[in-house]
Amino acid sequence: MKKYRIIFHIDLNAFFASCEEAVNPNLKNKPIGIGKNSDRGILTTANYVARKYGVTSAMNVYEAKKRCPQLLVVPPNFALYQEKSEQFFTVLRSYTDMVEPASIDEGYLDMTDVLEGKHPLDVAKEIQDRLNNDYDLPVSIGIAPNRFLAKMASDMKKPLGITVLRKRDVQEKLWPLPIEAMYGIGKKTVPNLKLIGINTIGDLATFKDIQRLGKFLGNQAVGFKDKAWGNASSVVDPSKAEEVQSVGNSKTFEGFLHDYDAMLKALSALTESVVRRLDKKELSAKSLAVQVRFNDFTNRSKHYSFEQHTGDFDEFMEAVEYLFESLYEDKAVHLLGVSTSNLEKREVLFRQLSIFEAKEPLEKQEHIDKLLKSINQNYDKALLKKGIKNK
DNA sequence: TCTGGGGTCCTAGGACCC
């Protein structure tokens, strides 16, 4: 008999707002939104009190205040959210090592081998209570045999819901949902699917013409159809947490930028912030991309590959200036972004460096110089020396 | 209501190799 895995998807409810309420209990029972308090700003999150008035995340502040005049707009405090997120994952990891963070406020757990005969619902309730009582973090939990169903399930009851979605429940509980509720189907795809008569997840499941479906969903057509039947991967990969793919910063300019020098200055500030974050994560990057959004909302991006991994501001800026020069058009700029990818832990680069030991002295020195430049000076300098000595 | 900032993954087309 095939054994189903038991996957939990745990989702923090109105996470940023919950964090603010946790440190400032006065805010509880009041409508709050997280965002910059200006008419043109948008809310990243609204708590459930505010949602009753029709305030949603991604809504702009002006509109939100129209719907809920007494709304309190709280500026975001990302350091706090980071800290609470770490607490959240620490609690999850106290139940199983098989935890895969999906974002700052949600994670997948493979609970199959740790239940020890306990009922999944009871364990879920325990996790939920603990997070809510000890950390002021309300969560919704979805329990299912795979990731997709668990994710859909955690969405069905919010806040503080626990929902079990078995494969045999799919027709009754999943199929009636509108197609836009399906994870992975976004606002560009929805109109196309409706055009061919797919309005619900059930419609997708029973759609016969896979060729035609492929026109809109590409290679993922079969995968989406499988999911609509409740078939999806149940692999929870804890190592994914460490494998950051990119580190970048971007900024939208409310008044637009018109001046080339101002743009470069902004890019320099963004690059500085990227360097700081790479330092903190002890990562170096081999690729860098610059993104520009013009006032007509067209996006352009360009990409540069370094000869070797680096975390050096000057090297980054050289690339940024080079890329931006070729992206620049004589148009006002709405957004600028700098993003690094192809990342590697500096520690790993050091290990590669000691392998390099065998090569020519001159070449080696150049290599070391470059690396040194690109790597945190003090702490890493010591490490480097040690690495060479040990060789 | 014309709107943030952090990401991930996918795809099409070109370069290049065998």
Add this chain to the structure above:
DNA sequence: TCTGGGGTCCTAGGACCC
């Protein structure tokens, strides 16, 4: 002479998610 196919890697751009 004017013609194959497959594979991989890279880049730009887009869709999607929280």
